[in-house]
Amino acid sequence: MNNKPKPTHNPSVKAKPKSPATGKAKPAAGGQPIARIVAENRKARHKFEIIDSLECGVMLQGSEVKSLRNGKCQLDEAYGRVKGDTLLLVGCDIAEYPQATLWNHEPKRPRKLLVHKTEFTKFVGRAREKGLTLVPLRMYFNERGIAKCELALCKGRKVHDKREKLKKADAQRDMQRATRRRS
Numbered sequence: 001m002n003n004k005p006k007p008t009h010n011p012s013v014k015a016k017p018k019s020p021a022t023g024k025a026k027p028a029a030g031g032q033p034i035a036r037i038v039a040e041n042r043k044a045r046h047k048f049e050i051i052d053s054l055e056c057g058v059m060l061q062g063s064e065v066k067s068l069r070n071g072k073c074q075l076d077e078a079y080g081r082v083k084g085d086t087l088l089l090v091g092c093d094i095a096e097y098p099q100a101t102l103w104n105h106e107p108k109r110p111r112k113l114l115v116h117k118t119e120f121t122k123f124v125g126r127a128r129e130k131g132l133t134l135v136p137l138r139m140y141f142n143e144r145g146i147a148k149c150e151l152a153l154c155k156g157r158k159v160h161d162k163r164e165k166l167k168k169a170d171a172q173r174d175m176q177r178a179t180r181r182r183s
Contacts, residue, residue: 035148039073040138046162048135048154054123057114058089058139058147063100064111068147070097073139080113080134080151082124087113089136089149113149127153 044050060068067073072095081088088110096104115123127134137150157165 035140035142037138037140038068038071039075041075041136043076044135044137044152044154047157048133049157051153051155053137053150053152054115054119056149056151058149059112059114060147061105063097063103063105064094065147067094067097075136075139078136080136082127087115087120089113092136113151123153131155
């Protein structure tokens, strides 16, 4: 007799697709890996025209990480600054962590952003052009639990550009409503 167990392969159940490089399951729909967003700078998309963006690591103290995990961060007045060969996040307000007591951090201190050297030279070279600004779009924890900041290279919008953008968005919404009503 054959004592080998029979394979229990069910053809109706499909396996998750694997990525060829890592062998891990692919990210969720949309191509973005699963991340937990801590803070988002919504005004930046209204005030600025985003040209390019870059994911940066953030050099943090322990109490800052704890505070970020509680969602205590504001990016409204933050911006990127280049000093020598370092990239800094200035004006980002990470609230003090109450349990840190004596070893707490300064809420609005400049924080070093960690970027690969090639990305730094390419991104900062473009940032030095006239009228371009470095603006943080969002702060989040990636799928591995590491704090990241999405920094964008932006150009300021004029008032008439902002109004024109709002008009286009309203027209787009009206068209979507009309097509939904017909179907």
